[in-house]
Amino acid sequence: MTYYEFHVSRNTRKKYKFDKNLFALNGDFIIADFKQARILTEKINETRRIEGQHNLQVTAGQLNALGLLHEIYHYIIKHYEEKENNGVIARSINYLQQHLGEKELHDVLIEYINEFPPQKVFKGIQSPEEFLEDTTYAKPNREVILEELILLHLENNNPAAKNFDEFYDDEQLSKKVKYIEVIDSVEQFFITEKPVGKELLPLFQFLRKPIYSAPQSLEAQLDFILENWDVYIQDKFHKRILSSKDLIYEDAKLFIQQGGGEKATPPVPNYVLDKDFFQRIRSKIAAGMQLTKEETNFYYAEPERFTQDTDWMPRVVMIAKNAFVWLNQLSKTYQRSITRLDQIPDEELDKLALWNLNSLWLIGLWERSTASQKVKQYTGNPEAAASAYSLYDYVIAEELGGEKAFENLKHRAWMRGIRMASDMVPNHTGIFSKWITESPHYFVQRNDPPYPGYSFHGPNLSDDDRFEIRIEDKYYSKKDAAVVFQRKDNITGKITYIYHGNDGTNMPWNDTAQLNLLNAEVRESLIQTIMHVARKTPIIRFDAAMTLTKKHFQRLWFPQPGTGGAIPSRSDYTMTREEFDTAIPEEFWREVVDRMNAEMPQTLLLAEAFWLMEGFFVRTLGMHRVYNSAFMHMMMKEENSDYRELIKNTLDFNPEILKRYVNFMSNPDEETAVNQFGKGDKYFGVAVMMITLPGLPMFGHGQVEGFAEKYGMEYKRAYYDEYVDTNLVKRHEAEIFPLIQKRWLFSPVTNFELYDFIDDFGNINENVFAFSNQAGSEKTIVIYNNSYSEARGTIRKSVPKLRDSQNVSGRTLSETMGFNNDGNHYYILFNHKTKQEFLFNGSDLYDNGIYIWLQGYDYRLYLNFREILDTSGEYYRLNIFLNNRGVSSIEYALKELNLSGVHKEIEQLINAHNLELIEEFCFTCDPILENKGSSKDYKFDSLPIDIYNNLDALVREINYAFNPPVDANKLLEKITQDYNFVKIFHSSIKNLSAKKSFTTLINTISSVMTVGIEKDYKNGLLVLLVFVKNLLEMYKTSGNDIQEIYDKLLLQRALNNALTNYGYENITDDLRLLEIISSPEYVNNIKNMLDISVPKSSNFKPIAYSFIDQLFDN
Template sequence: MARPTGREFSVRLESMGAPPSLRREPRAGSDERFEFHVSKHARDLYGLSGAPYSSSGDVVFADYGAARSFSDRINERARSSGGPFVKAGAVNAMALIHEILHAVCAEYRERVEPAAFDLAVRGARAAQGTAASDSSLLSFAKAFPPSTVYAGTESPESWLDGLSDGRGKRAVAMEELLLLRLANENPALAPYRFLFDDAALKARAPVAATLDAAEAALASLPPFGPDGEDLPSLLRAPMRASPHSLSGQLEFMRKRWGLLLGDRMPRLLGGFAMLAEDERPSFPPGPGPVRVPSYAAVDSEYERFSEDKDWMPRVVMIAKSALVWLDQLSRAYGRDIRTLDAIPDEELDTLASRGLNALWLIGIWERSQASRRIKELCGNPEAAASAYSLFDYEIAWELGGWPALENLRGRAQARGIRLAADMVPNHTGLDSTWVRDRPDLFISRSTPPFPSYSYTGENLSDDGSIGLWIEDHYYDRRDAAVTFKRVDFRTGHTSYVYHGNDGTSMPWNDTAQIDFLNPAAREAVKERILHVARNFPIIRFDAAMVLAKRSLRRLWYPEPGAGGAIASRFEYALDAQAFNAAIPDEFWREVVDTCAAEAPETLLLAEAFWMMEGYFVRTLGMHRVYNSAFMNMLKEKKNAEYRATIRNTIEFDKDILKRFVNFMNNPDEDTAVAQFGSGDHYFGVCSMMATMPGLPMFGHGQFEGFTEKYGMEYRRAYKDERPDEGLVRRHEREIVPLLKRRHLFSGVENFLLYDLARDGGSVDENVFAYSNGSGGERALVLFNNAWERTSGRIRRSCAFADKNPGGSRTGVTRGLAEGLGLRGGDRFVVMTETRSALRFIRRSRDIAENGLAVALEGFQCQVFMDIAEVDDDESGSYAALCDFLGGSGVKDIGWALQDLELGELYRAWAAAFGPGYFLRALRAATARPEPDSGFAAGLEAGPEPETGLEKFFSTASRFAASESFAVSGASPEALSRAYAPVADAALAAASSLLGLGAALSAPREAPGAAEAIACFAALLPLAFLLGDLDDSSAARGLAESWGMPRKLREALAEAGVEPGTAETAAAFAVAALGRLDLVAPAGAERLAALSPKEAAEALMKDDEAKDLLGVNRWDGRTWFDADRYRLCSTLLAAAASGLGADAALARAALDRMDAAALAAGWCLEAMIAGDSKTRTPPRAAKKKTKGEE
């Protein structure tokens, strides 16, 4: 017959890209099989005699399970007696390679030379003689015996003399011997050579010479294959192409010999998948490595964001593991708190006060009892079931059921807090209602996927209609099986149901995997989602990424040739057409559209990783998606990577950034304090979380600094932790104010990211600088996430995508001035840095032209808010202040302008009434007076006190006149002489009233009175300056115009007085200065003559007095504060004494008023009525009820 050329066969053996109609079907009657050589020695040693062998002696695998069983026998021997272990995928690949090489030989015989191996036998005989050649073949038949020879039903000699499918057995043996040589030469098969080592065979017979001669004879025949090679070279081609990789050799065969393979192709692809399963790396639980997102591929995906409801952008969520939280509350409150309705109102008040408006309750659904029992059997008798192994979507009765939830919901709503719940769509608990009643909804099979699996442990089902067993080796942690056993006692049917699995680590052994290629399963899950959505305004979808089509494909129904994600699933490979026919649309897109129609007020939040975050919000339409890069990158200080994450996202689509859920820990991670510490690094990242677009999510115990990571099966906290009060206070000081202004940060319309350019022009990738805002408000955030100090300037924003009406995008940048909403020109920018509470001033023009100079210490964070642009006044005050401050901040810009304008006046006042004066005055007011130790003598103890006082009067006269106040014509010396005795008398009266003077046997209890009297004495010069003690309202106006209340507070603070006391004292002193008519001699007599009833009626009509005395409504009555009342009366008495009133008269009036107020229980109505039996209200009630009229 005419023999084809090598070129013809090159066409026939090219890659498998040809359509199926061009592919050769296998020959009729051919015996397609997986097979490879195993020596008699190996059969006997490893107990492999029970494996199926071909008539030529090759082991035959009918399916993947047979390869696994074969491997298990070898490995069992290795475990018990030592020796090498094998992997089923590699064993299967060896058999597949051997079979394909046989197929190439068959193709050569059919298409080129039918007698090829007969010619090889003749060539060997010719080269070494018949006896030597036959001895090699006979020795092979003995060392690698065919099934009949091994069984003893046929001798090796008779087998060699026989025929096989019309071929002489010597030709068959020669072909097998050649492939055995190739197997021993193959480096990729070296680990498995103990199964087919030919060393002993070559030692007994001249096998090498026989094969050399046979190969020479074959090489003389016409070439074959894509590259026109002789047959021995062609058979070695895969080994040459990839000498150390079985998968590489199979890949060579697929690409180069595809058409030849015919219906072997599915098994070849299965071989790839089985190898991948063996070689799959093991990852720890969790989302896996976090990478910077690239949106190049996403650009081809359609855009269908879900629209937010008005409340959604402002959500700030906190997670609480329900059972653990209730246990902690029980300890904190000293009573049993076990159900949701027992959660104290105070806890909800605390959440609301911290700016938290969403409460994610973990573990509130009815849990799987099988899950709990598994944990007990594995050594944890206290464990609950996992919160993510669910029996059904009903509120757990141990938490109080639906009634308790409704109670909590109502109280939370009253405080602006929405409840959030988990929905676990991927799987159910092992013993869920669906596993019992609807097993068709789950992925299952009729046999165990691996022959080593056994199910002999405890039946985990509480329901007598079914039995449930997890694989035995879960209990001793020797294996993590992918299936559990389900027996339906009603029908006798047994199935092996797959556990839930995300392919990253071990299967979740207390769960059952739902089959999302089953339309009924998809509909059932959607119905459960709607059930949750109708009861919770926020749903968190657990492990949502595993239900994207690409994930379902990879995990459960891989493409032919793919596999490895979940053991054994490559056996269920589907081509693209079949897969898409089974699930035409994305399940999540259907869920989002259904919820939009039937539960539109529900925020859908997806826990999704694997670089699918953008896809989940932009295409699938989730409102929010986890952003694990925030936690992982900032924790590791991979700042360049996280800046790239933000930059790449806004360059593609800002709206994705708006939908990120940013967190510093979640239930699967270590606590925030464990990951970030409790210092500046923590608070810098936490400030970013509070100010980045998206949804900030706090972990359980994050505010309190708890360190324990709560497992999903925890019933209680195992650590008895107390809140870190310092950490709580710092949260309240630095983070809570940001959370309460989330409207500035949650959106992306005004979000801009900036580079910090160092002096040399390089970008400091450790610094996060961004601005944002809402309406006309803007904010600027700066954070240096590194140990080292840094400085530079921010000028222009990084590029971001500006969406055009037609759907195209344009890259845009903006200057910092535009980002902050500045108009520029000769204006000034005033802004507050929230951490320091300092106000800063900058020139608008400088920011527009040069940007903003920034200097940050390691881990320092600055948040600038209340950014306003102001015009300068005619005198250039803002320009002067900007230059004077030189970039420094001040507590108040108005105060700073005042300090600049009145600096000379303040210095003169401080020389006479600075901190030293207050220290002396307070000592004099509360101690037994010594001779010549009155107020004036105290002043004389300072350096040139009269000169200081005179200088103040001189300076104050000039400033008052410049403001058109009518000042006294007296000289500074005269004013000082007039003032000093009054001050002396006032302090003497204070000593008598508060100290241990001769007039008192015990000090009067009037907290803050000494400070108020000292403040009054320091303000009194203003009344002398204006020269009218009978009408001192102008003096008070002057004091307020000059900011003297602030100066009093500052001086008291420097003297060591507590801020609250200082503020109260200054307020009373200013009020007293304005009412000298009450304490001048005539006024004091009128005041002393008032009855308690008249005094109370007057108080009811004076708004300022009511405010100072803490007047409030409680229980239908009007009350006033006892301490503030005593302060007021003591101050008035001391002032009256200082201004010349009768001290004894003042004291008598004071005692009379005290007695009446005490008898009335500090109730105004009782004082008016003369009622002495009114009970005193509880102090807590007085504190928390203000301003009720």
């Protein structure tokens, strides 16, 4: 069996002190040692750094790929020689000897051996001559060296391998012997031999194809081989090529800094392929057809297995609080030390209950790893606590008061209807934890450092003398982010390297230790821990839950060949899908959900999951709720069409997923809500969306108060000196928190519909979100414009939605809302924001939908739908009159409309001209006295003709609006009589005012009666009083008091409009006075004042009593 070595030049071996072959080819089984590649590249890079050649750094992935290409070329030549053109290499030797001469060929082969010595020659075991005349597994070494010459030529002409030029530089060879001539001749020889491959190319051209296809990338050359030479290398190299690519990806993670810049928006889930695939599979099953392996795996991997909510779950609205930071803030607010959970004031819990927030998620509840605090303090934050996600054990932190303090808080919260929520971190523990101490085999680990440059000489982070814990040294200098830490057992002396927790997206979490779910004991311990947590809090949030799905746990830690590279060095531990499925037969989270449903069904399980796993977590794994980070990102960035697409895709595939989203505007890992959305209309528009969409709304710490600081998981206090924005809180209390009481209406998805907002030009405005929902008899329509630009348009037709297993369709607004389209039905909708009511005709809604005009970031939220059957046509008239305007009350507006004629005549009566005529009649002209001594002896004047005509028209309008009609002549007679009494009374006061003894009396009467000597505003009000008094008296019926009649006629509004038009200002109080002085109490008060102030001998008292009885006889 032929054995090949990948040779490097003698000088390079000496320079880098290589003492082993880098890669070997041994018959049918090829071994590539990633560890050896890492050690070698570290030697190369260290030497080059010393020489200042920083631009020539190489990676283990590149070196491995180069060696793999070398082996593949050898294999192709071997295959060609043995399977397709037997004895061709031997014939090529003969050809070269004939065309170049035996000596010239001999010199080239010997010089190659000298320049690139095989292991035996390099160690002095054989001379070059002896090696050349020898054989390797019965193959003459002349033929072996000729192959190496061919590959040497290819490698020197591969631009992608330029950083390795010194390994196989053929310059000296070209100068000393006829190397170039040998290459040219042997290439010419193969042109005449049997061609290779589908394109029927000569061997040399065939071997150059990968290089020509991707001259700058070794990885791409391997891709070319994988795609085009698979027929040759399938059994030998397929897996190794995939693993080699994984190693290249790992190197990229090490050399390319991760993170930085704006966070990317999560992609929009597209269920179309899945949905179509499912339908094809179901059709095959129904037809009794056999499924392929791929179809079987797909069908059984993602079945529909939702977990049904218990009664309280759909109404949960959560608020997050960083425990230490909150206690610090409360200490400042209440001016006393608050450091334990049982010291949290009842007032704070009362406030949460008043805000209708019914779930309190305390971040940092559990006992943390002391090593986490040490790491953070050693690396620059002396005030840091341990991270809330680097845990020692799931017991309440003693610093927060321990179990007793927590139970106190939990009890007080529950008395207010607030459920406690907590984190569970199933992916990892702290690097110093109970399990690291007692069960170190629970963790992903290895026996040697994955990279030769790692060193562990820093401080011991363990609090247990039985073992030591150290993170890699360059964490302290911030020069590197190692993937492992060191655990040294002081009893046995065993050293292991345990991987840090890592989701492959950024740097490892250097205060955590990654759990190994391949271990069944670990999975069971995690489930028991979850149940332990559930006994303390009925809501559990699983941190980074997606990392423990089979798909991603394998990708991260035991990748299939070709899928690695997420976490550096884990490509050393590849597993096939079959091997991995044997180790973890069932999804871990499905097992958790099934156990919890059976044993603790009143626990709400909430998964933090990304990477397009949201639907999978609730639909297949059965979680009650799952994070929907797309809501925050897309609404903040106004990627409105993408978020509408997300909702549409979900409704089309399975609407139940939408119900299980957790929607938020901030979470502990993201910027605060105020920094993302501000404090204005955009914030409140998105907040309304969050509350009114199906799912679970979640508020961040400080969101309601308007705090801008993002609290790190290691914070023990707030570093910003921030104050509560009371205006922001008040607006929450007015617009947001009342809606939470209706979560039973907003959270279901059965009747949820999303609508296209069609603008005036017939186009869909993607910036506007319009949706409706209903539960029982309650209905709602929500429209929000998530854009600075105004929007005008109509909602009429909903987007397609899956309504049963097969039916996907849209519906009209009238269908979904149950609007009657016969033309006689009207609908009153209450706008939550403006507190106005709107009137819509059922037929218009059916034909045209609802037309909306929204300013930038404005919203409409309709509630309290009422249906009216219009039998008289009054709502028809009102609808025309309002013309889509909102009013405080449709009922009031209808009254106004019905009284519009009356009010118009009142305004005509109380105009400037008429008031001047009346005031002149009452206060300027003296009455005609026929017999002195009694008011009855006065002669009554007739009213001015304009006044009389206006009063007559007013009475006619009143008789048109109300039944039974009144006697117009009688009313006019009474008004005329009263105005004459005002004239007489005013004349009497005027005569008395000339006498000094009556000064006190006159002042008293003027203040009480509002009648003065001068012609002024008070006199004008008395004129109005006469009119109002007689108008009310006309309609006074048994059982109705004056106030009821006043309200029924809407006189307040009519008089207000009339006097405003006349030019009076601030008349509200005076109009109230008109109501007051119409009351019996006021009349008695006047008479009492007269009894006290007027002498018994005075002739004024009978005149005054007569006036009062006449004017206030009601």
